[in-house]
Amino acid sequence: MAFGLLAALSTAGLGLLLRESRIIEETTRFQREVRSACTRVADEVKRQAESDRRLIASSCAKGDLVDRVLVSIEAGQLDERRLALATGVPTLREAFGLDGLVLVTGGGEVLGADPKPLLNIPADEVRLLVAGAPGNFLRGTRTMTGLVARCRKDEGRRTVALVGVRDATALLGRLGATAGVDIVPHQGAIYLSSRQEERARCAITDPSGASLELSVTKSKSALVETLERTDRTVLYASLASAGAALLLGILLARSLSRPLSALAEQAGKVAEGDAKPLELRGSREVRDVADAFNRMLRDLEGTRRRLAAASRIAAWREVARRVAHEVKNPLAPIRAAVETLRRLRARNDPRFDEYFDEATRTVLDEVHRISNIVTEFTKFARLPAPKVREENLLELCERVVGLQRAVAGETRIEIRAEAGLPRVVCDADQIVQVLTNLVQNAVEAVRGLRTPKVFVDVELEGDTRVAISVRDTGPGVAVELTPRLFEPYATTKVQGTGLGLAIAQRIAVEHGGELAYVGEPGSGATFRLILPVRGPESPRHDGGDAPSEAPLS
Template sequence: MARSKFSLRSRVFFSMILLVVMTSLLILGATFYQYYSQSDDYNLRRLERKETQVKNHLSYILDRDDAFNTIGEKQLDFYEIFESIALIHKVEYALFSLEGVPYFYSYVKTENMDQDQQLDPKITQELLLNERQRIAIQNEQERGRFQSSYSVLFDTNKQPYAILYFPYFEDVSFSTTELNTFLMRLFQIYFFMLLVAIIIAYFISSYMTRPLETIRARIDRTGLLKGNEKIYISNASKEVDSLVNSYNSMLDALEESIAKLARSEREQAWQEMAKQVAHEIKNPLTPMRLTIQSFQQRFDPEDPKINQKVMDFSKIMIEQIDTMSRVATAFSNFATLPKLVVETEDIVEITRLSIDIFEPGIIQYSSSEEQILWDIDRTQWIRIMTNLVQNAIQAVPQEREPQIQVRIQKEILGLRIEIEDNGLGISAENIDKIFEPNFTTKTGGMGLGLAIVKNSIDSLGGSIHYETEQDCGTKFIIQLKK
């Protein structure tokens, strides 16, 4: 199955649309990436900012009361202060000792705190060994992405006194709303851009391929027998201009070749005419020679019908001589072979006269009616029948007795004329060549007989075909229409 091919115009059009779509997708992807990057950065900075505010507030309170070293002992005294810090900054946090013992939970009452809420020793150890003495943890929960930080708190003497736990839920509701609004506007803009891109791509692809369409149309009209025109395209690209120049150069070479071909065809036409004329003149000579020899052998001065036989003999010879004379006259006048002169004739009688010049006894002639009047060219019909009968006789091998049958049958729509022999038939390799000029299976002759016969019958508005059987013979059938 042949693979379908896209035109250059379609390729240019779809390439431009694909470029716009790919660009839009890349911008959309970059927008999402930028949004999430900014969101992460914003929440991280917000976490650090809130954490710093709580640290500063705690440091201020404990420094004021000189309670850095007694926070574990006075945690109940500071409970309301620690809780107010959570309310002021609107955050949740927790304080632990350096060993991980809880001092304060903003989200757990003091009486509910127990040893199970101590820090994991691994976190405490990692925190104290960390260079920044701060670690941050991220995980996903049902409420959204959750971040938490653990950091060591220092007093005014840079001595650690507690661990601050700071949980933080990222609030992305506002950002998500903004993103959805932005994407909706972006989609509207991209949809409009896509429509504009389709229109622009259509006109650009049409503009780019119009010169190629012009070239294609001219190439389709280019031929040996056509009036070929050169292509002139203004404002063409360098590539198209090169193609146009190549086409115009090819036309110049083609015109030169056409001129050479015309000269060659004229010379060949003269050669073919000479062969055809020679064939037309030579064709009746053999049966004329046989007729003269036969008449000479059968001539009997004492025969009471001698006068009638001489008259018939003279009539046959005059018909053949007139045919050769017309051919010679046509050639001498540099014209074609004798022009068609159609008259109403008795085709039964003309056919009988055509075959009477051949050896008696080998041709069986029959007609459905004694007289059939038909519009034909008398001279041309004699040539047709002479050619076909002579070919039929020559198709019979020497070891066989020739049996040639010529039949005329009048039908409703016209005439059917059959010339049948008992020869060897036409071989398979020659079936398609039988009516070609210069084709022959004989050692002599120029192979123009059947080609001339076919052209002559065509000029009479008829047709000819044949039926053949190997080693049994061939039947040529002529159909003449009313």
């Protein structure tokens, strides 16, 4: 199968490269054709506009119709001759080959028009058309759109003008047919290229800067047909190659599959520690692989033993180092107090009795501190298994917050809960211990601030978990402390043991959940406890305070 797949992939890859090459070639050719078509059409439109301008200009300069209008205005007989003058407009339009022609005065009065609807062109549009520069062929109005040609003739205070228009859509249709593309004025819509055609846009501008955008379309049917033919060729070649390689693979598999299956079976047991040495018969290569596998098993077993021993030694060294460090701090004031008492007693110093109470109080306080350290370490090392049952997490949160509010002073503690929270299978006492630690830490973090606030949010996390977030408005956790926040003895508190968060995280993990810090420096601390609704998958039943199987850390 692997040989067949490799052959098929190789053939398909070659076909894809060929197909991509053809796509690039056809696309490049199309783009050149579109650009060339746009250039030719733009030049032809400008040439047509210039031809129309010259025809209209010659009519103003030498034409009979414009002169007759000027004479009629001079003689005061414009009204009597209006009908006769108007009949000359259709003839002139047909002679010029325009789609519309209007004869007007400088004051905006329409004397004649063809077709007839142009007689109703508003006077303000007439004045705009007459005032425009002759070369601005794209400067039309709402009534007269397309390629506009205009001329005017002034004699004294009398002005007569001719304004012609050519339908741009019809002109572009003829030019597109000649160029082998479809060209229409672009109306601002966004067109997507389909499998059968591809679109592009270009623009025509006149001297005034007015622009006419064009949408150019060309069929891709020839390209599609070529690609489909290439796809069929690639498919047939891939099937043939895969069939031949599959037959060869079956023959080879008969000689390789049995010893390799045995090797794979034992290799799969390596992670579990149940793998056994192999005795394979076959080719020299297969025997070499079996020998190498057996050597690996022997080396791996030795490495595991050494690693386990080293891990135990390292774990106890770390525990001893940290406990010694925590116990050593209280011993210093105890030693100082005892030595001072001995000196005062040796010289019968009258201050002995006065200092005795202070020294013994110091010794008792520090002994109590050592006792707390040992107690917390014992809790961490011998954490009992969760005694789980269905609990209402919101009620547990309210219980913890109620107790903390009594000692929080000015700190405001709020609970916000999502509606419809499910009951969660957990050990209520252990979860209360975690929440108490988190809320206490938050209250201590905001103590002394102007607006000390702590928020406890309870919400669903997906469909099977519930999340409890404890957020404060304090300065947050220092960046350098974040990576080891949940390590034993990691703390910034003067009187803290550094085991609170370590125990809390361990409780979360043994419930099948997690406890993480998600805050940002300078924006308050946020701890997020996530618990599965169904509780831990396989809770321990070791009878209360039996040592946990989890390694110390």
